[in-house]
Amino acid sequence: MPSAYERGLAALNQDNFDTAIAEFTTxxxxxxKNPFAYIRRGTAYERKGDAASAIGDYRQILKLVDADTGAEYVAKIRKLERTKK
Structure with a gap:
């Protein structure tokens, strides 16, 4: 039986963003405190075109990872904030 995380990944790989978001929310x-779930859910939001929700998840990641890991998400947040306006 696949876990919610595995079902979310499968849905994300099939561009089924709403299902992926629901699974990662579970x-x-x-x-x-699982940063990978926020990373994948943020990716699903970003690919779906929901910049505000993606930014929220990417900001949450910054609280859970070290600065080196977080730098990638700081860059994503900046990019999304520019495209959102």
């Missing part, structure tokens, strides 16, 4: 509810 993972986050069970384990709010």
């Amino acid at each position: 993972v986050i509810a069970d384990d709010p």
Whole structure:
């Protein structure tokens, strides 16, 4: 039986963003400190075109990872904030 995370990844790989978001939201509810769930859900939001939600998830990642890892998401946030306006 695949986990919610595995189902979310499968949905994301098929560009089924709403299902992916729902599955990763389940993972986050069970384990709010799992940065990978926020990374994947943020990716799903970004690819769906929901910049505001993607930025929210990417900001959450910054609280969970070290600065080196976080730098990639700081860059994504900046890019999304520019495209959102």
